[in-house]
Amino acid sequence: xxxAIFILVAVFAVGGALLTAxxxxxxxxxxxxxxxxxxIAALYIFQSADFVAISQILVYVGGVMVLLLFSIxxxxxxxxxxxxxxxxxxxxxxLIVVVFAGLAIYALFSANLTFYxxxxxxxxxxxxxxxxxxxxxxxxxxxxxxxVMLVGAGVMLRKELVRKAxxxxxxxxxxxENKK
Amino acid sequence: MxxxxxxxxxxxxxxxxxxxxxxxxxxxxxxxxxxxxxxxSTIVSPLVILISFLVTxxxxxxxxxxxxxxxxxxxxxxxxxKTGFIEANVNLVLDPLSxxxxxxxxxxxxxxxxxxxxxxxxxxxxxxxxxxxxxFTFAMLILVLGDNILLMFVGWEGVGLCSxxxxxxxxxxxxxxxxxxxxxxxxxxxxxxxxxxxxxLFWGIYHYEGVPTIAFSALKDVxxxxxEWYLTIVxxxxxxxxxxxxxxxxLYIWLPDAMAGxxxxxxxxxxxxxxxxxxxxxxxxxxLFIATPMTLTVISIIAAGTAFFAATxxxxxxxxxxxxxxxxxxxxxxxxxxxxxxxxxxxxxxxMTHAFFKGLLxxxxxxxxxxxxxxxDILLMGGLRKKIPITFITFLIGTLAIAGIPGLSGFxxxxxxxxxxxxxxxxxxxxxxxxxxxxxLATAGITSFYMFRLLFLTFFGEFRGDEGALEEVHESPFIxxxxxxxxxxxxxxxxxxxxxEALGGSNHLHHWLSPVxxxxxxxxxxGAGHFQEYLFMGFSILVSLSGAALAYIFYILxxxxxxxxxxxxxxxxxxxxxxxYIDELYHATFIKGTLGLRMLLNKFDQxxxxxxxxxxxxxxxxxxxxxxxxxxVVVDGLVNFVAAFTQYYSSVMQTWQSGMLNxxxxxxxxxxxxxxxxLRII
Amino acid sequence: xTSLLSENPNSYLIISVLIFSAGMFTVLTRKNILAxxxxxxxxxxxxxxxxxxxxxxxxxxLYSGHVFAILIIVLAAAEAVVALxxxxxxxxxxxxxxTDDISDMKG
Numbered sequence: 001x002x003x004a005i006f007i008l009v010a011v012f013a014v015g016g017a018l019l020t021a022x023x024x025x026x027x028x029x030x031x032x033x034x035x036x037x038x039x040i041a042a043l044y045i046f047q048s049a050d051f052v053a054i055s056q057i058l059v060y061v062g063g064v065m066v067l068l069l070f071s072i073x074x075x076x077x078x079x080x081x082x083x084x085x086x087x088x089x090x091x092x093x094x095l096i097v098v099v100f101a102g103l104a105i106y107a108l109f110s111a112n113l114t115f116y117x118x119x120x121x122x123x124x125x126x127x128x129x130x131x132x133x134x135x136x137x138x139x140x141x142x143x144x145x146x147x148v149m150l151v152g153a154g155v156m157l158r159k160e161l162v163r164k165a166x167x168x169x170x171x172x173x174x175x176x177e178n179k180k
Numbered sequence: 181m182x183x184x185x186x187x188x189x190x191x192x193x194x195x196x197x198x199x200x201x202x203x204x205x206x207x208x209x210x211x212x213x214x215x216x217x218x219x220x221s222t223i224v225s226p227l228v229i230l231i232s233f234l235v236t237x238x239x240x241x242x243x244x245x246x247x248x249x250x251x252x253x254x255x256x257x258x259x260x261x262k263t264g265f266i267e268a269n270v271n272l273v274l275d276p277l278s279x280x281x282x283x284x285x286x287x288x289x290x291x292x293x294x295x296x297x298x299x300x301x302x303x304x305x306x307x308x309x310x311x312x313x314x315x316f317t318f319a320m321l322i323l324v325l326g327d328n329i330l331l332m333f334v335g336w337e338g339v340g341l342c343s344x345x346x347x348x349x350x351x352x353x354x355x356x357x358x359x360x361x362x363x364x365x366x367x368x369x370x371x372x373x374x375x376x377x378x379x380x381l382f383w384g385i386y387h388y389e390g391v392p393t394i395a396f397s398a399l400k401d402v403x404x405x406x407x408e409w410y411l412t413i414v415x416x417x418x419x420x421x422x423x424x425x426x427x428x429x430x431l432y433i434w435l436p437d438a439m440a441g442x443x444x445x446x447x448x449x450x451x452x453x454x455x456x457x458x459x460x461x462x463x464x465x466x467x468l469f470i471a472t473p474m475t476l477t478v479i480s481i482i483a484a485g486t487a488f489f490a491a492t493x494x495x496x497x498x499x500x501x502x503x504x505x506x507x508x509x510x511x512x513x514x515x516x517x518x519x520x521x522x523x524x525x526x527x528x529x530x531x532m533t534h535a536f537f538k539g540l541l542x543x544x545x546x547x548x549x550x551x552x553x554x555x556x557d558i559l560l561m562g563g564l565r566k567k568i569p570i571t572f573i574t575f576l577i578g579t580l581a582i583a584g585i586p587g588l589s590g591f592x593x594x595x596x597x598x599x600x601x602x603x604x605x606x607x608x609x610x611x612x613x614x615x616x617x618x619x620x621l622a623t624a625g626i627t628s629f630y631m632f633r634l635l636f637l638t639f640f641g642e643f644r645g646d647e648g649a650l651e652e653v654h655e656s657p658f659i660x661x662x663x664x665x666x667x668x669x670x671x672x673x674x675x676x677x678x679x680x681e682a683l684g685g686s687n688h689l690h691h692w693l694s695p696v697x698x699x700x701x702x703x704x705x706x707g708a709g710h711f712q713e714y715l716f717m718g719f720s721i722l723v724s725l726s727g728a729a730l731a732y733i734f735y736i737l738x739x740x741x742x743x744x745x746x747x748x749x750x751x752x753x754x755x756x757x758x759x760x761y762i763d764e765l766y767h768a769t770f771i772k773g774t775l776g777l778r779m780l781l782n783k784f785d786q787x788x789x790x791x792x793x794x795x796x797x798x799x800x801x802x803x804x805x806x807x808x809x810x811x812x813v814v815v816d817g818l819v820n821f822v823a824a825f826t827q828y829y830s831s832v833m834q835t836w837q838s839g840m841l842n843x844x845x846x847x848x849x850x851x852x853x854x855x856x857x858x859l860r861i862i
Numbered sequence: 863x864t865s866l867l868s869e870n871p872n873s874y875l876i877i878s879v880l881i882f883s884a885g886m887f888t889v890l891t892r893k894n895i896l897a898x899x900x901x902x903x904x905x906x907x908x909x910x911x912x913x914x915x916x917x918x919x920x921x922x923x924l925y926s927g928h929v930f931a932i933l934i935i936v937l938a939a940a941e942a943v944v945a946l947x948x949x950x951x952x953x954x955x956x957x958x959x960x961t962d963d964i965s966d967m968k969g
Contacts, residue, residue: 017884
């Protein structure tokens with residue numbers, strides 16, 4: 001039973017990823033990504049990583065996906081809705097990806113890692129302890145990073161800034177043309 | 181340590197706060213300051229001095245109640261310099277010596293501030309004036325309160341700066357500005373000697389005594405191993421410093437010109453406080469000076485010379501403030517004469533009484549000047565006594581005090597100095613005390629003469645100014661006459677605290693100061709007991725009265741006499757009138773000498789240094805030509821080669837930089853796979 | 863070692879490789895910046911899954927792997943916000959989100 005659910009989840013995870021990779025429609029790609037992310041959260045739960053799984057769902061499904069979908073809405077014209085995700089040169093990409101995956105799996109089996117059966121148990125308390133003891137500096141840096149991110153994103157989308165950039169870009173283009 | 185000592189910091193801090201407030205107002209608004217700013221300034225400035233005065237008074241009362249051994253209050257504010265050997269703290273000390281000075285500075289200073297409110301009322305820069313005046317008070321308090329030579333020097337330079345600023349206060353007038361510069365430069369000479377003096381003292385302390393301190397209070401007990409010749413040089417250097425600040429021969433020439441400043445400034449800085457800094461300094465370091473009889477002898481001679489010399493110039497001056505200025509120089513000579521005897525209390529006593537009556541005289545002169553609409557020439561005054569009665573009476577009291585009329589303060593202090601001068605034996609020149617005494621006595625007579633001359637010419641006789649000008653003469657406002665009255669009272673009674681035992685007094689001042697001063701025991705009984713002392717007092721009274729009488733005859737009874745005498749000995753008169761041509765002498769020697777040296781250096785510059793420079797230039801030019809060739813052919817060739825090389829290869833590499841994200845990822849992945857494979861193979 | 867697939871670390875690691883490859887393929891082939899961002903998200907998730915797996919099967923009492931997974935999630939979120947902000951700014955300026963229109967860095 002456990003394995004049946006695991007195989008289902010694994011198929012969803014890989015299938016969602018493949019849908020993202022292959023779909024011509026950006027919306028379908030985003031939905032594939034969503035499927036994959038939720039499945040990966042389930043895989044976390046299989047490995048007793050409850051807190052990480054919850055974080056995955058909250059942050060990705062609740063935050064990043066919504067952002068992605070909004071960006072898609074804001075940035076694409078509605079006319080070629082299902083063909084706005086063009087690809088190029090599929091074959092060399094396929095080649096290099098297959099080589100990479102083969103190498104990775106080969107490395108996995110040739111490395112002869114010793115594994116132990118995992119133990120199930122709550123993880124939140126330990127993660128909290130780690131964050132506030134061993135990884136306190138990282139924790140603080142991450143908070144700084146988030147502040148910088150907020151400010152940066154806000155500044156970047158200020159109307160007048162964008163307009164100025166457009167104006168100066170137009171000027172430089174004119175100059176280039178004049179030179180030619 | 182008494183509770184009250186922890187408030188000592190307020191004494192200098194209050195004027196500093198006043199300076200900051202006034203300075204900020206003046207700096208922010210300047211000429212645009214409104215009446216409100218002016219009001220704030222005129223209230224704040226005297227108030228801060230009053231605060232200092234009250235704190236000082238509280239300390240003084242505590243000090244009087246304490247036993248003699250416990251009269252030194254000090255407050256260590258912070259450790260200022262702590263390097264290797266020297267250790268200097270910002271340590272404020274109030275002991276029986278410094279508190280007298282602080283009481284004068286804040287007490288007399290307060291009344292002069294008050295007077296200034298009236299005197300400077302119509303000046304548009306009054307806020308700047310008060311800022312300077314507060315800053316001066318602060319610097320002077322630091323000078324007096326500082327417990328080591330370095331801190332004292334900070335105050336010493338600070339008062340010099342304020343003196344300069346205030347002499348040149350009306351800098352729009354070029355002569356006034358020059359007078360300020362002159363004062364500053366002449367002081368520089370003295371300060372230079374002062375600096376040499378204390379550097380030598382530091383070295384001496386280090387080398388001979390081995391004590392890591394420069395605080396007066398600590399040094400006093402440990403001095404002793406320094407050889408006398410070395411100490412003599414040190415103290416002479418200090419004394420030269422004092423001649424600069426306290427206007428003694430040969431550096432007195434700045435003080436008469438310093439009268440360019442506003443009159444209250446002349447009263448506060450150039451009569452009552454700053455110019456006495458030298459006297460204070462000697463008293464503060466009495467433990468050094470008492471060990472060097474040679475220096476004391478030099479001080480006595482120079483002091484007596486200055487006193488007599490300045491007094492003679494005072495006779496013929498016609499500017500009311502100039503007369504007082506020369507009188508100040510002369511009285512400072514008296515103080516140094518007292519210091520030179522080694523009985524330092526006499527000098528301090530005269531310093532105190534002089535602060536009262538000379539402050540009073542200057543303020544009175546200011547009142548006269550203001551009353552007669554900025555007329556300073558006494559030949560154009562006369563008969564003013566009915567117009568400005570309060571000024572007249574207080575000025576009269578001041579004149580009586582300075583002339584040494586018995587019963588007023590000047591009599592006691594002056595007589596004390598003369599008496600001590602006479603009875604203190606001199607180890608080098610046995611006759612010197614007698615000569616000095618005669619000079620001192622003569623000076624007393626001359627002082628009496630020129631002061632009464634000033635008084636008679638100003639207040640008695642007929643008005644000699646322009647027609648109608650007399651009608652406009654008016655008494656000064658209340659705020660100016662109150663300080664006059666207070667100082668007049670002090671001039672009368674200030675002498676009684678130092679009344680000699682011969683007159684039934686107990687010389688409080690002497691007993692008060694003796695714990696903190698190292699000095700010779702004042703000789704009260706000398707052979708014939710008090711009889712000789714009475715005799716000498718009789719002499720000096722006689723001389724003073726005759727001086728006054730002579731002035732009365734010359735300027736009231738027979739006004740024609742001075743003119744005829746003046747024409748009979750016109751050469752001498754001219755000599756004295758032109759201040760013995762000392763200024764011209766300095767101009768001809770030092771200033772012309774400096775300028776001449778400049779010309780000489782200029783010639784040297786043009787003839788030798790320029791030639792050398794040109795020669796070097798020619799050589800450099802030749803070398804650079806060769807070098808330029810090398811540069812063009814070899815260096816440029818190399819650079820161009822590198823550039824061409826780079827350009828060629830970059831054109832190849834350029835195609836790799838496509839600007840396409842995907843392609844970059846290909847590069848990354850490709851190199852990753854390659855690296856992995858190569859590593860596996862190896 | 864049990865025979866269950868869900869308790870065998872290799873199965874997780876292979877899933878992780880496959881998802882990573884899919885993400886890589888996306889980044890390599892797509893012209894749309896949004897799709898490229900999605901590919902990057904996939905790759906990040908695959909690596910986070912690796913961290914969790916190694917944490918669970920090699921040192922299951924230590925949770926450092928979890929900490930790194932969480933850090934990856936946070937970084938991915940931050941990266942997504944900034945990247946999308948840049949994307950919107952570019953779109954406002956050029957009316958396009960295709961990489962071949964944005965190749966100003968071409969040498």
